[in-house]
Amino acid sequence: MYTSGSTAKPKGVMLSHQNLVSNAQAVLQYMQLTPEDRVLCVLPFYYIYGTSLLYTHFAAGGSVVIENRFAYPNVALDTLEKTAASGFAGVPSTFAILLTKSTLRRRVFPSLRYVTQAGGAMAPALQKEVAEAFQPARLFIMYGCTEAAPRLTYLEPEALPLKWGSIGKAVPGVEVIVADERGNRLPPGKTGEIAARGPNIMMGYWKDPQATAEAIRNGWYFTGDLGREDEEGYLFVVGRSKDMIKTAGNSVSAQEIEEVLMELEGVSEAAVIGIPDAILGEGIKVFVVPKPGRALDPEAIKAKLKIRLPVFKQPAWIEVRDDLPKSVAGKVLKTILRDEACSSLG
Template identity: 35%
Template sequence: MRGSSDSNIAGRLLQRLGENSHLIDAATAQTLSGKDVPGLIVGFAAGFLSAGLQPGDRVLISCGLSPASTLAYLGAMYTGMVPVLVDERALATSGDLLFARARAKAVWVAKGVRCDWARKNGVKQIEGNFDARPAHSLRPAPCAEEDPAVLMPTSGSTGVPRLVMVSHGNLRANTEAIVRSQHLATDEKAMLIMPVSYCFGASVMHSHLYQGGGVVFDSRFMFPDKVLRAINTYACTTFAGVPAVYNILLRRSNLRSMRLPGLRRFLQAGGALAPESVREMYSIVPTADFFVMYGQTEATARISSLPPDRLGKKLGSVGLPLDNLEIRIVDDEGRELAAGQTGEIQVRGPSVCSGYFDDPEATERKFGDGWLKTGDFAYRDDEGYLWIKGRTSEFIKIRGLRVSFGEVEAKVAAIPGVYECAATAAQHPEAGEALALFIVADDGASIVVERVRRALPPQWTCVSVRVVPELPKTENGKIARSQLQAMT
């Protein structure tokens, strides 16, 4: 058979699990011990095979914030099947579209999770947990490094996500590079408030289990203090979040009055967090390192990371590429640019994926000539640190001046009384395009609007500043720009 069991990333991960590899559901206090987890993964693998699925079959895995979806994901991968991940919150609205796009053979859901479209359409549905099996009773399926391990949905803000073909080799390369960059030990325990259907969440789970650590899942972040208390209860060493998460911790939690003595690191990715917020987080919890990171699903997860000891001098940068990746900055003609010049980030290396499932045209556009074309604009300074200016789709031109939504949102979010900000484009008779801002306010609306208008540079033509109760977000916590456009 092609390949070997050693190349199966789930099998390799299972071999590296240790006594600290607990999987814990903080909301229910369910704890699966490090000794039990290998047998539970193999139990899921055997259960999928007994349901009539075969190596190579694609199976949709509904991912919630509990150990079960991680066991289902790793169990499917262990058998040589290809899990197709979907956020449990999106199962009802887009699960059937992902199922059809992936040409999947079955869908797995946790016990009690409804999947009406599967029953209606006669789709094979597998529900709940499987009994543990001795870990030695089933070997991981042989595979090649380049074989697809998982179809990971992109986290774009519009439409049905494309499915990125992430190989076993991609996962191993990215996971091992993350372990090195974050100096993970064998006694780590991650607090995870993101599902593993999001590449950031998956990367945290992979890296901690791969190093022999554990993961605590907590679905209660609508009550952030509960999550902070759980960090201490379960002795978590890592906390990961997107910018919106850190804004909530800073503005709507008791973080300042809670000690987190065991926490070693904060991880931040999924968009730009205002430098002032990074500085504030570090001042509140100075005993924990703060990693500002950059990544894309098409590169498995992580691309670069800012070493915490360089925060003082490089705050605002997303750091250096991981040690097994190569980055270049190119102009519109594909010519490499010198330090200090802004162009598109392109990435090459073992964690860059091969393309999108069943979409050769998009694959050629994004991955052609061996480089991942990220669509992000940035420059590198003379030390090689990466400074992102925005995405190709997240710029507007005001009187010919290119302005990044990310830059605008970071500036406005730093204004006292502003909890969150999102920007979009509006047509303007003189400027061509202008800003339309949506803010969630901490203080009185009229006062905050006036502060925002005074703080905007004159060259940033702005047609409106609206105070809203909340910003439209994707399941992964990113701004849903298509919905913003509909609100203008």
């Protein structure tokens, strides 16, 4: 299967039968899936998250309802109701769309038992809205990647109100740590790269031994995500190592700024990138999408960010857009945003 290519060129990931089966068994265990479960799938099956819905529910003896009309979100919600689905899964943009462009908040889903989110970091502000909109269904925040077939961690719904923003702990049978450059486990509170090992980790990248050697070192798969662990063992993603902005000698996490933007009134979606700057090395550019019926003023946003962020994390540019470029799986394509921003600079 191929990686999504949201921040770099897609790579072919070689997954064995054991990789997929072991991860399915782990998901069945913590999700407590049964033959009675029925998940509504709006994600494509060539995307590992969509594939995992297929094989985990089939392994449980359950069923999958395929809904390929998510361009009309209310139609998807109608299907959720009519089929009495017990599960629903999405990436952050899936939920942002439902919250702003559908009648989700006015509906009740009596058969819905669980909602799962993966496919990229979801800002705590959005997590809270999703949990409220779908209650009493349980919201599972999950983390993983194609290379892990795909699940690495999950946050149990009961811990969500105490650990907003956390990706939880390792799934059964898998080890996940925050490591330094040599692969040593870092103590709580320290930021390092998230690394994992277990029977779900890929065999390697298709016809790319160099990339495989860079990703799998000393028996650990290094995800490329930066994270930290708290005193109770819960993990938090700080950002992608490839999504760090080097500005004025400082390393700034795009995700940190995005989470602050998502807390501002009227903001539906946000993306942050670094673009070349002759003085700073990289300047920070923000893209925001307003909620329906709302107008966003770049200068007003800048003023609010000055209160929330230190000087070196404040954006030089803010662009208001109707939408953000996304893959078919719903991931924001920052490569396109970067190309467009650089082209505008000449």
